[in-house]
Amino acid sequence: MTTLPTQSTLDTGALTELRESLRGPVFTPGDAGYDDAREVWNAMFADQRPAVVVQCAGVADVIRAVSFARSEGLEIAVRGGGHSIPGFSSSDGGIVIDVGPMKGARVDAQRRTVTAQGGMQWHELDHETQAFGLATTGGYVSTTGIGGLTLGGGIGHLARNLGLACDRLIGADVVTADGRVVRAGLGSDEESELLWALKGGGGNFGIVTSMDFQLAPVGPVVYGGAAFFPPTQLREILETVRGLMDAGMPDELTILVNATTAPPAPFLPEEMHGHPGIAVVACWSGPVEEGEAMVAPIRALGPAVDLLGEIPYEALQQLLDPLLDKGHRNYMKAGYLDALSDGAIDRIVEGHADRPAPACELHIHTMGGAAARVPADASAFPHRSAPYVINMMSRWESADQDDACLQWGRDVYATLEEHTTGGAYINYLGSEGQDRVRAAYGDESYERLAAIKAKYDPDNVFHRNQNITPA
Structure with a gap:
């Protein structure tokens, strides 16, 4: 296996030829717009300075950019939404091939399908599909790119009803390392x-x-939203969610428990602003008239603020965006839980109390449902049986807090590790080494992926990712 070297200076003539061969713009250090073009979501990697950023206007630009990168010996970073937690959306001294400008979509309402270009974000795709009362599983943050989320699995409000984002993927066009366009179907x-x-x-x-x-019929209105509680109710909330799941919670209902800090939002009492709090985010994607009864157990806990009700699906998809905007420093440490045992709940409550920064959060996602009924070998995503995902979302503003916030996520995960399955979720995985990448797939799926990698990218040109070594 070989990997391409990183290079920081480029021949002027080669750059001129590249610019003239593309429809989209090219940015290099010193160009007006370069700093905007290299910006990524995770401020931990704000200092990365690629040698060139290509904002692709179409497939031809992607092909040309790959060819240029290989001829110039540049490390390739691929960017869609730019939300990579480990900073894979950029490369110091390499080339960023940014498909973000590629945002076309065509909905076939009769067949209930959509063909979407790789640069779309979830709020953009939702906008197109909701015009027909249709949707597919998207992420919890609507500014995430459809490509990165789907290729890593993709959990969201519809995962229990429709399966993961990747389960809804029925075809794709791929530009390979040798510049071919391959149809995967x-x-x-x-x-x-x-x-x-x-x-x-x-x-x-x-x-x-x-x-x-x-796609599937969803919306344009669903029943859901958020209910906000004081931190003293976190244990009670988790026990209630456990009871719902153990009793066979309907597939159409998905619940996310977000142990966070109350934002200075006008819909929250001023005395809650800036203090620890628990947001319970629910989505009932079944018949709207049944929604009130489905979220009744959450209401029965007596939230300080109750915003549950009929809500446009697009609005629900964007509900968490203000809490996870661009510019913070971010780190995730996550795993799967076989159960919300008393011991696991103890560790979650303790972890929330020990947060070193206000924006550090603990997310508990409900899984199961349609996602669990997909055979484990039907996709490269094998972790189907775990009913919960637990994510330590370390999030802070200043580099001075790096050590404390990074250590918090690792320490809380360590206390929970005995309750996890040992598996990893690619989209919530930092730079944790090959053992954790292999844990995301299991040995059998990893070996199958390694063989496919060897066919399409034997030189590991595309290694700015949770990398699979070519067989």
């Missing part, structure tokens, strides 16, 4: 093995320029 004359790999295998196999999703 389910047809006999298409690359079905590549499609399997894209369903959770990350960006290891090429640059995905478009994705086809199977």
Whole structure:
């Protein structure tokens, strides 16, 4: 296996030729707009200075950028929404191939499918599909790119009802390391093995320029939103969620418990602002008239603020955006829970109380439902049986807090580790080494992915990701 070296200076003539061969703009250090073009969501990597950023206007630009990178020996970073937790959306001295400007979408309402270009964010795709009363599983933060979330699995408000984002993926166009455009699909004359790999295998196999999703009737109004509680009710909330799940919570209901700090929002009492609090975010995607009864157990806990009710699906998708905006320093440490045992709840409550910065959060996601019924070998995402995902979301503003906030996430996870399955979720994984990457797939799926990697990227050109070593 070989990887490309990092290079920081480029020949002027080669750059001129690149600019003239593209429809989209090219930025290099010193250009007006360079700093905006290199900006990423996670401020931990704000200092990365790529040698060149290519903002692709179409597939031809992607092909040309890959060819240029390989001829110039540049490390490639691929950017869609730019939300990579470990900073894979950029490269110091390399090339950023940014597909963000590629935002076309075509909905086939009769077949309930959508073909979306790889640069779309979830709020943009939701806008297109909701015009027809249709949706596919998207992320909890609507500014996340559809590509990164889907290729890593993709949990969200509809995961229990429709499956993961990757479960809804039925086709994709991929620019490979040798500049070919390959169609990954389910047809006999298409690359079905590549499609399997894209369903959770990350960006290891090429640059995905478009994705086809199977849609389902959702919205335009669902029942859900958020209820806010004081931190003293965290244990009671988790016990209630456990009871709902143990009793067979309907697939149409998804609950996220966010142990956080109350923002200075006008809908919250002023005495809550800046203090620890618990947000319970619910989505009932079944018949709207049944929603009130479905969230009644949450209401029965007596929230300080109750914003549960009928809500446009698009608004629900964007509900958490203000809490996770660009510019903070971020780190995640996550795993799967087989159960919300008393011991696990104890550790979660203690972890929330010990947060070193106000924006540090603990997320407990409910899983199961449709996501659990997909066979483990039907995609590269094998962790189907765990009913919960637990995520330590370290989030802070100043580099002076790096050590404390990084250590908090690691320490809380360490206290919970005995309650986890040992598996990892690619989209919530930092730079934790090959053992954790392998844990995201299990040995059998990892070896299958490594063989597919060897076919499409034998030189590991696309290694700015949770990397799978070519077989």
